[in-house]
Amino acid sequence: MERITLNQAMENHLRAIHEALETNEWATTSECARRLGISSASVTAMSKKLSRLKLVKYVPYHGVQLTKLGEKSALEIVRHHRLLELYLSEALGIPWDRVHDEAEKLEHVLSEELEERISKSLGDPTQDPHGAPIPARDGTIDHVEYRALSSVEPGETVTLLRVDDRVPEFLRYLGSMNLYPGTVMKVITVEPLGGLLALRVCDKEIVLGSQAAGMIRVTAAAKAEQRQ
Amino acid sequence: MERITLNQAMENHLRAIHEALETNEWATTSECARRLGISSASVTAMSKKLSRLKLVKYVPYHGVQLTKLGEKSALEIVRHHRLLELYLSEALGIPWDRVHDEAEKLEHVLSEELEERISKSLGDPTQDPHGAPIPARDGTIDHVEYRALSSVEPGETVTLLRVDDRVPEFLRYLGSMNLYPGTVMKVITVEPLGGLLALRVCDKEIVLGSQAAGMIRVTAAAKAEQRQ
DNA sequence: TAATATATTTAGATATGTCTAATTATTTAA
DNA sequence: TTAAATAATTAGACATATCTAAATATATTA
Numbered sequence: 001m002e003r004i005t006l007n008q009a010m011e012n013h014l015r016a017i018h019e020a021l022e023t024n025e026w027a028t029t030s031e032c033a034r035r036l037g038i039s040s041a042s043v044t045a046m047s048k049k050l051s052r053l054k055l056v057k058y059v060p061y062h063g064v065q066l067t068k069l070g071e072k073s074a075l076e077i078v079r080h081h082r083l084l085e086l087y088l089s090e091a092l093g094i095p096w097d098r099v100h101d102e103a104e105k106l107e108h109v110l111s112e113e114l115e116e117r118i119s120k121s122l123g124d125p126t127q128d129p130h131g132a133p134i135p136a137r138d139g140t141i142d143h144v145e146y147r148a149l150s151s152v153e154p155g156e157t158v159t160l161l162r163v164d165d166r167v168p169e170f171l172r173y174l175g176s177m178n179l180y181p182g183t184v185m186k187v188i189t190v191e192p193l194g195g196l197l198a199l200r201v202c203d204k205e206i207v208l209g210s211q212a213a214g215m216i217r218v219t220a221a222a223k224a225e226q227r228q
Numbered sequence: 229m230e231r232i233t234l235n236q237a238m239e240n241h242l243r244a245i246h247e248a249l250e251t252n253e254w255a256t257t258s259e260c261a262r263r264l265g266i267s268s269a270s271v272t273a274m275s276k277k278l279s280r281l282k283l284v285k286y287v288p289y290h291g292v293q294l295t296k297l298g299e300k301s302a303l304e305i306v307r308h309h310r311l312l313e314l315y316l317s318e319a320l321g322i323p324w325d326r327v328h329d330e331a332e333k334l335e336h337v338l339s340e341e342l343e344e345r346i347s348k349s350l351g352d353p354t355q356d357p358h359g360a361p362i363p364a365r366d367g368t369i370d371h372v373e374y375r376a377l378s379s380v381e382p383g384e385t386v387t388l389l390r391v392d393d394r395v396p397e398f399l400r401y402l403g404s405m406n407l408y409p410g411t412v413m414k415v416i417t418v419e420p421l422g423g424l425l426a427l428r429v430c431d432k433e434i435v436l437g438s439q440a441a442g443m444i445r446v447t448a449a450a451k452a453e454q455r456q
Numbered sequence: 457t458a459a460t461a462t463a464t465t466t467a468g469a470t471a472t473g474t475c476t477a478a479t480t481a482t483t484t485a486a
Numbered sequence: 487t488t489a490a491a492t493a494a495t496t497a498g499a500c501a502t503a504t505c506t507a508a509a510t511a512t513a514t515t516a
Binding site for chain 4: 029044045062063
Binding site for chain 3: 009038039041042060061
Protein backbone atom coordinates (compact mmCIF):
# COMPACT_ATOMS: atom_id res chain seq x y z
CA MET A 1 0.00 0.00 0.00
CA GLU A 2 1.76 3.13 -1.25
CA ARG A 3 1.97 6.28 0.74
CA ILE A 4 0.19 9.23 -0.82
CA THR A 5 1.00 12.85 -0.26
CA LEU A 6 -2.10 14.66 0.86
CA ASN A 7 -2.66 18.39 0.91
CA GLN A 8 -4.86 20.21 3.35
CA ALA A 9 -7.98 20.16 1.20
CA MET A 10 -7.67 16.42 0.63
CA GLU A 11 -7.15 15.84 4.34
CA ASN A 12 -10.18 17.89 5.22
CA HIS A 13 -12.33 15.96 2.79
CA LEU A 14 -11.03 12.59 3.98
CA ARG A 15 -11.77 13.39 7.60
CA ALA A 16 -15.24 14.63 6.71
CA ILE A 17 -15.89 11.44 4.78
CA HIS A 18 -14.62 9.32 7.65
CA GLU A 19 -16.92 11.05 10.08
CA ALA A 20 -19.89 10.85 7.78
CA LEU A 21 -19.29 7.10 7.46
CA GLU A 22 -19.58 6.65 11.21
CA THR A 23 -23.32 6.88 10.87
CA ASN A 24 -24.00 6.04 7.21
CA GLU A 25 -22.90 3.50 4.67
CA TRP A 26 -22.21 6.20 2.08
CA ALA A 27 -20.83 9.67 2.57
CA THR A 28 -23.16 11.70 0.37
CA THR A 29 -22.10 14.80 -1.46
CA SER A 30 -24.41 17.07 0.47
CA GLU A 31 -23.41 15.61 3.82
CA CYS A 32 -19.75 16.26 3.08
CA ALA A 33 -20.56 19.74 1.80
CA ARG A 34 -22.42 20.48 5.01
CA ARG A 35 -19.58 19.22 7.19
CA LEU A 36 -16.94 21.14 5.27
CA GLY A 37 -18.99 24.28 4.78
CA ILE A 38 -18.42 24.33 1.02
CA SER A 39 -20.59 23.84 -2.05
CA SER A 40 -21.68 20.46 -3.34
CA ALA A 41 -19.98 21.20 -6.64
CA SER A 42 -16.65 21.45 -4.85
CA VAL A 43 -17.26 18.18 -3.08
CA THR A 44 -18.01 16.42 -6.34
CA ALA A 45 -14.75 17.73 -7.79
CA MET A 46 -12.79 16.44 -4.83
CA SER A 47 -14.61 13.10 -4.84
CA LYS A 48 -13.38 12.58 -8.38
CA LYS A 49 -9.87 13.51 -7.44
CA LEU A 50 -9.78 11.21 -4.43
CA SER A 51 -11.29 8.46 -6.53
CA ARG A 52 -8.60 8.90 -9.17
CA LEU A 53 -6.03 8.51 -6.39
CA LYS A 54 -7.78 5.35 -5.17
CA LEU A 55 -8.53 6.87 -1.79
CA VAL A 56 -12.30 6.53 -2.17
CA LYS A 57 -14.83 4.60 -4.14
CA TYR A 58 -17.00 7.20 -5.83
CA VAL A 59 -20.38 6.24 -7.20
CA PRO A 60 -22.02 9.23 -8.89
CA TYR A 61 -25.28 10.25 -7.26
CA HIS A 62 -24.61 7.91 -4.32
CA GLY A 63 -21.53 9.31 -2.65
CA VAL A 64 -18.19 7.93 -1.58
CA GLN A 65 -16.76 5.19 0.59
CA LEU A 66 -13.17 4.97 1.78
CA THR A 67 -10.91 2.37 0.22
CA LYS A 68 -8.39 0.54 2.41
CA LEU A 69 -5.85 3.17 1.48
CA GLY A 70 -8.30 6.00 2.08
CA GLU A 71 -9.28 4.54 5.43
CA LYS A 72 -5.66 4.38 6.48
CA SER A 73 -5.07 7.97 5.38
CA ALA A 74 -8.22 9.20 7.08
CA LEU A 75 -7.29 7.47 10.32
CA GLU A 76 -3.95 9.23 10.37
CA ILE A 77 -5.68 12.58 10.15
CA VAL A 78 -8.26 11.58 12.74
CA ARG A 79 -5.41 10.49 15.00
CA HIS A 80 -3.76 13.86 14.58
CA HIS A 81 -7.00 15.65 15.28
CA ARG A 82 -7.91 13.74 18.41
CA LEU A 83 -4.41 13.61 19.86
CA LEU A 84 -4.24 17.37 19.42
CA GLU A 85 -7.62 17.90 21.06
CA LEU A 86 -6.46 15.94 24.08
CA TYR A 87 -3.06 17.60 24.17
CA LEU A 88 -4.50 21.09 23.97
CA SER A 89 -6.90 20.23 26.72
CA GLU A 90 -4.51 18.38 29.04
CA ALA A 91 -1.18 20.05 28.46
CA LEU A 92 -2.26 23.60 27.71
CA GLY A 93 -5.53 23.83 29.56
CA ILE A 94 -7.67 24.88 26.63
CA PRO A 95 -11.36 24.34 27.47
CA TRP A 96 -12.94 21.38 25.71
CA ASP A 97 -15.29 23.53 23.67
CA ARG A 98 -12.41 25.24 21.89
CA VAL A 99 -10.01 22.38 21.17
CA HIS A 100 -11.85 21.21 18.06
CA ASP A 101 -11.29 24.38 16.05
CA GLU A 102 -7.65 24.60 17.08
CA ALA A 103 -7.02 20.96 16.27
CA GLU A 104 -8.63 21.40 12.88
CA LYS A 105 -5.89 23.84 11.93
CA LEU A 106 -2.99 22.04 13.57
CA GLU A 107 -3.80 18.53 12.35
CA HIS A 108 -2.48 19.27 8.86
CA VAL A 109 0.98 20.35 9.92
CA LEU A 110 1.83 17.70 12.49
CA SER A 111 4.97 15.74 11.68
CA GLU A 112 5.29 12.08 12.53
CA GLU A 113 7.86 12.96 15.16
CA LEU A 114 5.67 15.56 16.81
CA GLU A 115 2.67 13.24 16.71
CA GLU A 116 4.72 10.56 18.39
CA ARG A 117 6.06 12.85 21.10
CA ILE A 118 2.64 14.24 21.84
CA SER A 119 1.22 10.75 22.06
CA LYS A 120 4.01 9.60 24.36
CA SER A 121 3.67 12.63 26.60
CA LEU A 122 -0.01 11.75 27.07
CA GLY A 123 0.74 8.07 27.71
CA ASP A 124 -0.47 6.87 24.31
CA PRO A 125 -4.10 7.69 25.05
CA THR A 126 -7.03 5.99 23.34
CA GLN A 127 -9.73 8.59 23.90
CA ASP A 128 -10.02 12.29 23.19
CA PRO A 129 -11.75 14.79 25.51
CA HIS A 130 -15.11 14.17 23.86
CA GLY A 131 -14.89 10.41 24.25
CA ALA A 132 -13.98 9.66 20.64
CA PRO A 133 -11.46 6.85 20.16
CA ILE A 134 -7.96 7.86 19.10
CA PRO A 135 -6.70 5.52 16.36
CA ALA A 136 -3.38 3.89 17.21
CA ARG A 137 -0.30 4.53 15.09
CA ASP A 138 -0.96 1.30 13.17
CA GLY A 139 -4.52 2.36 12.36
CA THR A 140 -6.31 0.13 14.85
CA ILE A 141 -9.19 1.82 16.59
CA ASP A 142 -11.56 0.90 19.40
CA HIS A 143 -15.06 0.16 18.28
CA VAL A 144 -17.55 0.77 21.04
CA GLU A 145 -21.27 0.12 20.80
CA TYR A 146 -23.09 3.39 21.15
CA ARG A 147 -26.66 4.55 21.31
CA ALA A 148 -27.92 8.09 20.96
CA LEU A 149 -29.13 9.36 24.32
CA SER A 150 -32.30 10.39 22.51
CA SER A 151 -33.17 6.73 21.93
CA VAL A 152 -32.93 5.64 25.56
CA GLU A 153 -36.14 4.54 27.32
CA PRO A 154 -37.27 6.16 30.56
CA GLY A 155 -35.99 4.31 33.61
CA GLU A 156 -32.72 3.22 32.07
CA THR A 157 -29.38 4.09 33.60
CA VAL A 158 -26.60 4.72 31.11
CA THR A 159 -23.05 6.06 30.95
CA LEU A 160 -22.15 8.99 28.75
CA LEU A 161 -19.56 7.70 26.27
CA ARG A 162 -19.12 10.37 23.66
CA VAL A 163 -20.31 13.79 22.59
CA ASP A 164 -20.16 15.65 19.31
CA ASP A 165 -17.13 17.94 19.36
CA ARG A 166 -18.16 20.53 16.80
CA VAL A 167 -20.48 22.91 18.58
CA PRO A 168 -18.78 24.97 21.31
CA GLU A 169 -22.02 26.29 22.81
CA PHE A 170 -23.29 22.74 23.23
CA LEU A 171 -20.07 21.65 24.92
CA ARG A 172 -20.07 24.62 27.26
CA TYR A 173 -23.64 23.83 28.17
CA LEU A 174 -22.76 20.20 28.96
CA GLY A 175 -19.73 21.31 30.93
CA SER A 176 -21.85 23.68 32.99
CA MET A 177 -23.89 20.66 34.07
CA ASN A 178 -20.87 18.43 34.57
CA LEU A 179 -21.84 16.12 31.78
CA TYR A 180 -18.59 14.58 30.54
CA PRO A 181 -17.68 11.17 29.10
CA GLY A 182 -17.90 8.72 31.98
CA THR A 183 -20.79 10.44 33.67
CA VAL A 184 -23.54 8.03 34.76
CA MET A 185 -27.10 9.21 34.31
CA LYS A 186 -30.61 7.89 34.69
CA VAL A 187 -33.28 8.81 32.19
CA ILE A 188 -36.35 9.87 34.14
CA THR A 189 -38.88 10.86 31.51
CA VAL A 190 -39.05 11.36 27.77
CA GLU A 191 -41.54 13.84 26.41
CA PRO A 192 -43.43 11.96 23.65
CA LEU A 193 -43.66 14.69 21.01
CA GLY A 194 -40.72 17.10 21.44
CA GLY A 195 -38.45 14.40 22.83
CA LEU A 196 -37.47 16.51 25.83
CA LEU A 197 -35.41 14.35 28.13
CA ALA A 198 -35.25 14.55 31.93
CA LEU A 199 -32.14 13.01 33.48
CA ARG A 200 -30.89 12.40 36.97
CA VAL A 201 -27.15 12.94 37.36
CA CYS A 202 -25.76 12.72 40.89
CA ASP A 203 -29.15 13.50 42.38
CA LYS A 204 -29.51 16.60 40.24
CA GLU A 205 -32.21 16.73 37.62
CA ILE A 206 -31.29 17.97 34.15
CA VAL A 207 -33.49 18.56 31.11
CA LEU A 208 -32.12 18.25 27.58
CA GLY A 209 -33.74 18.98 24.23
CA SER A 210 -33.94 16.28 21.59
CA GLN A 211 -31.28 17.91 19.44
CA ALA A 212 -28.80 17.97 22.29
CA ALA A 213 -29.72 14.41 23.24
CA GLY A 214 -29.03 13.36 19.67
CA MET A 215 -25.46 14.61 19.93
CA ILE A 216 -24.77 12.52 23.01
CA ARG A 217 -23.94 8.85 22.79
CA VAL A 218 -24.27 6.49 25.70
CA THR A 219 -23.74 2.83 26.54
CA ALA A 220 -25.68 0.45 24.37
CA ALA A 221 -26.23 -2.12 27.13
CA ALA A 222 -29.17 -1.61 29.44
CA LYS A 223 -27.08 -1.19 32.58
CA ALA A 224 -24.36 1.36 33.05
CA GLU A 225 -20.72 0.45 33.10
CA GLN A 226 -18.31 2.73 34.86
CA ARG A 227 -15.92 3.84 32.15
CA GLN A 228 -12.90 6.04 31.59
CA MET B 229 -3.32 50.86 12.64
CA GLU B 230 -5.75 48.39 11.11
CA ARG B 231 -5.39 44.68 11.47
CA ILE B 232 -4.79 42.86 8.22
CA THR B 233 -5.67 39.27 7.48
CA LEU B 234 -2.59 37.48 6.27
CA ASN B 235 -2.45 34.18 4.50
CA GLN B 236 0.37 31.69 4.75
CA ALA B 237 2.27 32.97 1.71
CA MET B 238 2.13 36.54 2.94
CA GLU B 239 3.31 35.46 6.37
CA ASN B 240 6.22 33.55 4.90
CA HIS B 241 7.28 36.53 2.84
CA LEU B 242 6.97 38.93 5.76
CA ARG B 243 9.12 36.75 8.00
CA ALA B 244 11.73 36.37 5.26
CA ILE B 245 11.79 40.13 4.77
CA HIS B 246 12.10 40.70 8.49
CA GLU B 247 15.04 38.34 8.72
CA ALA B 248 16.74 39.80 5.68
CA LEU B 249 16.43 43.24 7.26
CA GLU B 250 18.35 42.09 10.31
CA THR B 251 21.55 42.42 8.31
CA ASN B 252 20.64 44.77 5.46
CA GLU B 253 18.84 48.01 4.97
CA TRP B 254 16.82 46.61 2.07
CA ALA B 255 15.44 43.12 1.61
CA THR B 256 16.36 42.45 -1.99
CA THR B 257 14.30 40.32 -4.30
CA SER B 258 16.98 37.68 -4.72
CA GLU B 259 17.69 37.49 -1.00
CA CYS B 260 14.02 36.87 -0.27
CA ALA B 261 13.84 34.36 -3.11
CA ARG B 262 16.82 32.50 -1.66
CA ARG B 263 15.34 32.45 1.82
CA LEU B 264 11.95 31.28 0.63
CA GLY B 265 13.26 28.85 -1.96
CA ILE B 266 11.12 30.33 -4.73
CA SER B 267 11.79 32.28 -7.92
CA SER B 268 12.55 35.99 -7.99
CA ALA B 269 9.54 36.54 -10.20
CA SER B 270 7.30 35.21 -7.45
CA VAL B 271 8.93 37.48 -4.92
CA THR B 272 8.36 40.53 -7.12
CA ALA B 273 4.70 39.62 -7.41
CA MET B 274 4.36 39.32 -3.65
CA SER B 275 6.31 42.54 -3.04
CA LYS B 276 3.74 44.37 -5.12
CA LYS B 277 0.90 42.77 -3.23
CA LEU B 278 2.36 43.58 0.17
CA SER B 279 3.08 47.10 -1.03
CA ARG B 280 -0.51 47.53 -2.14
CA LEU B 281 -1.57 46.46 1.35
CA LYS B 282 0.84 48.99 2.88
CA LEU B 283 2.83 46.28 4.64
CA VAL B 284 6.07 47.10 2.84
CA LYS B 285 7.67 49.93 0.96
CA TYR B 286 8.62 48.49 -2.40
CA VAL B 287 11.15 50.28 -4.57
CA PRO B 288 11.58 48.48 -7.89
CA TYR B 289 15.11 47.21 -8.43
CA HIS B 290 16.01 48.00 -4.82
CA GLY B 291 13.86 45.73 -2.72
CA VAL B 292 11.46 46.18 0.16
CA GLN B 293 11.40 47.60 3.66
CA LEU B 294 8.73 46.95 6.26
CA THR B 295 6.28 49.71 7.09
CA LYS B 296 5.16 50.19 10.70
CA LEU B 297 2.20 47.97 9.95
CA GLY B 298 4.37 45.40 8.19
CA GLU B 299 6.85 45.40 11.04
CA LYS B 300 4.07 44.76 13.51
CA SER B 301 2.70 41.92 11.40
CA ALA B 302 6.13 40.41 10.88
CA LEU B 303 6.87 40.51 14.59
CA GLU B 304 3.72 38.57 15.34
CA ILE B 305 4.83 35.82 13.02
CA VAL B 306 8.36 35.89 14.39
CA ARG B 307 6.89 35.65 17.88
CA HIS B 308 4.89 32.61 16.85
CA HIS B 309 7.91 31.03 15.26
CA ARG B 310 10.27 31.53 18.16
CA LEU B 311 7.78 30.68 20.88
CA LEU B 312 7.06 27.45 19.04
CA GLU B 313 10.73 26.63 18.65
CA LEU B 314 11.20 27.00 22.37
CA TYR B 315 8.04 25.11 23.24
CA LEU B 316 8.88 22.21 20.98
CA SER B 317 12.32 22.05 22.48
CA GLU B 318 11.38 22.52 26.15
CA ALA B 319 7.97 20.92 26.45
CA LEU B 320 8.26 18.15 23.89
CA GLY B 321 11.98 17.49 23.85
CA ILE B 322 12.49 17.98 20.14
CA PRO B 323 16.21 18.49 19.41
CA TRP B 324 17.16 22.05 18.58
CA ASP B 325 18.16 21.20 15.02
CA ARG B 326 14.62 20.13 14.13
CA VAL B 327 12.47 22.76 15.81
CA HIS B 328 12.87 25.33 13.02
CA ASP B 329 11.19 23.24 10.33
CA GLU B 330 8.37 22.25 12.66
CA ALA B 331 7.80 25.82 13.81
CA GLU B 332 7.74 27.01 10.22
CA LYS B 333 4.63 24.93 9.63
CA LEU B 334 2.95 25.57 12.96
CA GLU B 335 3.47 29.33 13.10
CA HIS B 336 0.71 29.99 10.59
CA VAL B 337 -2.03 28.22 12.48
CA LEU B 338 -1.41 29.45 16.01
CA SER B 339 -4.38 31.24 17.55
CA GLU B 340 -3.93 34.14 19.90
CA GLU B 341 -5.17 31.99 22.75
CA LEU B 342 -2.76 29.17 22.04
CA GLU B 343 0.11 31.62 21.61
CA GLU B 344 -0.72 33.12 24.97
CA ARG B 345 -0.97 29.78 26.75
CA ILE B 346 2.28 28.56 25.27
CA SER B 347 4.01 31.76 26.28
CA LYS B 348 2.61 31.53 29.82
CA SER B 349 3.60 27.89 30.19
CA LEU B 350 7.16 28.87 29.32
CA GLY B 351 7.15 31.84 31.69
CA ASP B 352 6.89 34.47 28.98
CA PRO B 353 10.37 33.81 27.64
CA THR B 354 12.43 36.35 25.71
CA GLN B 355 14.83 34.03 23.90
CA ASP B 356 14.39 31.02 21.66
CA PRO B 357 16.68 27.95 21.71
CA HIS B 358 19.03 29.55 19.19
CA GLY B 359 19.39 32.75 21.16
CA ALA B 360 17.10 34.85 19.00
CA PRO B 361 14.91 37.32 20.89
CA ILE B 362 11.22 36.54 21.16
CA PRO B 363 9.14 39.66 20.51
CA ALA B 364 6.70 40.44 23.31
CA ARG B 365 2.97 40.46 22.68
CA ASP B 366 3.06 44.22 22.21
CA GLY B 367 5.78 43.99 19.57
CA THR B 368 8.69 45.13 21.72
CA ILE B 369 11.84 43.16 21.16
CA ASP B 370 15.28 43.01 22.78
CA HIS B 371 18.02 44.51 20.67
CA VAL B 372 21.37 43.05 21.54
CA GLU B 373 24.67 44.11 20.01
CA TYR B 374 26.11 41.20 18.13
CA ARG B 375 29.26 40.45 16.20
CA ALA B 376 29.86 37.52 13.88
CA LEU B 377 32.27 35.08 15.51
CA SER B 378 34.23 35.24 12.27
CA SER B 379 35.12 38.86 12.98
CA VAL B 380 36.59 38.27 16.43
CA GLU B 381 40.35 38.83 16.91
CA PRO B 382 42.58 36.10 18.32
CA GLY B 383 42.94 36.31 22.07
CA GLU B 384 39.45 37.67 22.73
CA THR B 385 37.06 35.90 25.04
CA VAL B 386 33.41 36.12 23.98
CA THR B 387 30.04 34.65 24.83
CA LEU B 388 27.98 32.85 22.22
CA LEU B 389 24.72 34.79 21.92
CA ARG B 390 22.93 33.44 18.89
CA VAL B 391 23.17 30.93 16.07
CA ASP B 392 21.43 30.63 12.74
CA ASP B 393 18.50 28.25 13.14
CA ARG B 394 18.06 27.09 9.57
CA VAL B 395 20.67 24.41 8.98
CA PRO B 396 20.11 21.25 11.03
CA GLU B 397 23.54 19.74 10.27
CA PHE B 398 25.20 22.89 11.53
CA LEU B 399 23.17 22.86 14.75
CA ARG B 400 23.86 19.18 15.36
CA TYR B 401 27.52 19.88 14.88
CA LEU B 402 27.46 22.72 17.40
CA GLY B 403 25.49 20.58 19.81
CA SER B 404 28.03 17.79 19.56
CA MET B 405 30.63 20.27 20.79
CA ASN B 406 28.38 21.75 23.43
CA LEU B 407 28.26 25.13 21.76
CA TYR B 408 24.99 26.71 22.82
CA PRO B 409 23.90 30.28 23.51
CA GLY B 410 25.58 31.29 26.74
CA THR B 411 28.74 29.31 26.13
CA VAL B 412 31.92 31.30 26.82
CA MET B 413 34.78 30.76 24.41
CA LYS B 414 38.23 32.13 23.76
CA VAL B 415 39.43 32.63 20.21
CA ILE B 416 42.94 31.16 20.01
CA THR B 417 43.96 31.61 16.40
CA VAL B 418 42.42 32.78 13.14
CA GLU B 419 43.81 31.37 9.90
CA PRO B 420 44.51 34.41 7.70
CA LEU B 421 43.25 33.12 4.36
CA GLY B 422 40.61 30.47 4.94
CA GLY B 423 39.44 32.07 8.15
CA LEU B 424 39.64 28.80 10.10
CA LEU B 425 39.02 29.56 13.74
CA ALA B 426 40.49 27.78 16.74
CA LEU B 427 38.53 28.19 19.98
CA ARG B 428 38.98 27.14 23.54
CA VAL B 429 35.76 26.11 25.26
CA CYS B 430 36.03 24.69 28.77
CA ASP B 431 39.63 23.68 28.16
CA LYS B 432 38.73 21.82 24.99
CA GLU B 433 40.00 23.08 21.66
CA ILE B 434 37.54 23.37 18.80
CA VAL B 435 38.13 24.32 15.17
CA LEU B 436 35.42 25.97 13.07
CA GLY B 437 35.34 26.89 9.38
CA SER B 438 34.66 30.46 8.33
CA GLN B 439 31.19 29.65 7.08
CA ALA B 440 30.20 28.14 10.43
CA ALA B 441 31.81 31.04 12.27
CA GLY B 442 29.76 33.43 10.14
CA MET B 443 26.56 31.84 11.38
CA ILE B 444 27.48 32.35 15.01
CA ARG B 445 27.01 35.66 16.75
CA VAL B 446 28.81 36.60 19.93
CA THR B 447 29.08 39.48 22.38
CA ALA B 448 30.11 42.75 20.80
CA ALA B 449 32.06 43.96 23.84
CA ALA B 450 35.63 42.79 24.17
CA LYS B 451 35.04 40.91 27.40
CA ALA B 452 32.56 38.12 27.88
CA GLU B 453 29.40 38.52 29.87
CA GLN B 454 27.79 35.46 31.32
CA ARG B 455 24.37 35.34 29.76
CA GLN B 456 21.21 33.28 29.74
C1' DT C 457 32.55 55.06 -21.16
C1' DA C 458 31.22 51.07 -23.43
C1' DA C 459 30.58 46.22 -22.97
C1' DT C 460 29.34 42.64 -20.18
C1' DA C 461 27.36 40.43 -16.31
C1' DT C 462 23.93 40.30 -12.91
C1' DA C 463 19.51 41.35 -10.90
C1' DT C 464 14.84 42.42 -11.51
C1' DT C 465 10.63 42.72 -13.70
C1' DT C 466 7.08 41.52 -17.07
C1' DA C 467 4.34 38.44 -19.76
C1' DG C 468 2.15 34.48 -20.04
C1' DA C 469 1.21 29.71 -18.36
C1' DT C 470 -0.13 26.23 -14.85
C1' DA C 471 -2.19 23.93 -10.77
C1' DT C 472 -5.34 24.19 -7.10
C1' DG C 473 -9.60 24.64 -4.77
C1' DT C 474 -13.25 27.13 -4.58
C1' DC C 475 -17.67 29.45 -6.45
C1' DT C 476 -22.40 30.19 -9.15
C1' DA C 477 -25.67 28.98 -12.59
C1' DA C 478 -27.45 25.62 -15.50
C1' DT C 479 -28.34 20.84 -16.38
C1' DT C 480 -29.31 16.19 -15.30
C1' DA C 481 -30.53 12.31 -12.01
C1' DT C 482 -32.97 10.54 -8.41
C1' DT C 483 -36.47 10.51 -4.99
C1' DT C 484 -40.90 11.77 -3.18
C1' DA C 485 -45.57 12.99 -3.42
C1' DA C 486 -49.85 13.59 -5.77
C1' DT D 487 -47.32 6.79 -13.05
C1' DT D 488 -46.62 11.29 -13.72
C1' DA D 489 -45.32 15.75 -11.64
C1' DA D 490 -42.77 18.16 -8.45
C1' DA D 491 -39.05 18.51 -5.30
C1' DT D 492 -34.51 17.47 -4.05
C1' DA D 493 -29.75 16.14 -4.87
C1' DA D 494 -25.81 15.80 -7.71
C1' DT D 495 -23.13 16.95 -11.55
C1' DT D 496 -21.27 19.76 -15.26
C1' DA D 497 -19.69 23.98 -17.31
C1' DG D 498 -17.44 27.92 -16.82
C1' DA D 499 -15.31 31.51 -13.95
C1' DC D 500 -12.19 33.33 -10.39
C1' DA D 501 -8.40 34.04 -6.95
C1' DT D 502 -4.06 32.55 -5.50
C1' DA D 503 0.69 31.53 -5.65
C1' DT D 504 3.75 29.61 -8.15
C1' DC D 505 6.68 28.77 -12.52
C1' DT D 506 9.66 29.70 -17.03
C1' DA D 507 11.26 32.58 -20.64
C1' DA D 508 11.90 37.04 -22.41
C1' DA D 509 12.72 41.82 -21.70
C1' DT D 510 14.67 45.50 -19.13
C1' DA D 511 17.27 47.83 -15.62
C1' DT D 512 21.33 48.19 -12.76
C1' DA D 513 26.02 47.18 -11.50
C1' DT D 514 30.61 45.74 -12.70
C1' DT D 515 34.57 45.40 -15.42
C1' DA D 516 37.60 46.22 -19.19
